[in-house]
Amino acid sequence: MFQKADYQLCILIAVSAGLIGCHKPVEDSVAKQIKAETSAVNDTQDRKLTEVAGRATVPVEQAESRIKKAIPDYAEPYIGRYQATISCDDPFVRCKDGIADYVINLQEDGIAHRTLIHSGQISFASNLYHRQDHWSYDRQNHQVILHRSNGVDFFYNIDKDQNLVMDLDKIVHASALNEQYFAEGNPFPQQAYRLLKEKVS
Known part of the structure; x- marks a missing residue:
């Protein structure tokens, strides 16, 4: 019975080690995918912020122009x-x-x-x-x-x-x-x- 328990423990350790070893490439793959998606989202957000900032500036300038044009x-x-x-x-x-x-x-x-x-x-x-x-x-x-x-x-x-x-x-x-x-x-x-x-x- 003692030998059977040792055998089961060895199998458990071997399977765990195998799973841990298998996780490394999966983790790397997942990390790369997350990084790529995050980068794409950030680029999109940066573009959106730039567009919004650009758009926000124009109306203010136009409003100021209109204010100044109120008096010739x-x-x-x-x-x-x-x-x-x-x-x-x-x-x-x-x-x-x-x-x-x-x-x-x-x-x-x-x-x-x-x-x-x-x-x-x-x-x-x-x-x-x-x-x-x-x-x-x-x-x-x-x-x-x-x-x-x-x-x-x-x-x-x-x-x-x-x-x-x-x-x-x-x-x-x-x-x-x-x-x-x-x-x-x-x-x-x-x-x-x-x-x-x-x-x-």
Whole structure:
């Protein structure tokens, strides 16, 4: 019985050794196949990533081009920040006492932001909350036109230093909507304020 157990053990060891020896070529073959498949997948992923990255770049550049095209080249000199200090005695700035800074930012994408700054508090000039305005340049009349979100247009003459000066007559009478807006009691500037262009250093 002892000899039979030894014999079985020897057979088991021999079979195990044979199987272990057979596994090496199989493992090598499988490893090569996995490596080839992984390499192919990586190449495909690399190509896909390159294509995606390439595609992602183009629309962004196109979007930037479109943004820049919103304002024609001849209007670019008027992009910038303009500011006037106005007494609170003028109902136009909607403050009780002291002074307020009236700021207009004209951006290259055609968007304009109007802001009133009084006593360290910021409020937007359109019903005390922000509405996106737009602007354009009238080449014939050499004016910047601020197209307010409520449909009312404000006109600014451009002086020799590229500051903006309100054209009060045109603001009141430019359209039936403008006339109606001020006839309803909305505050109208008491004088043609000059908004000084901020110097870019």
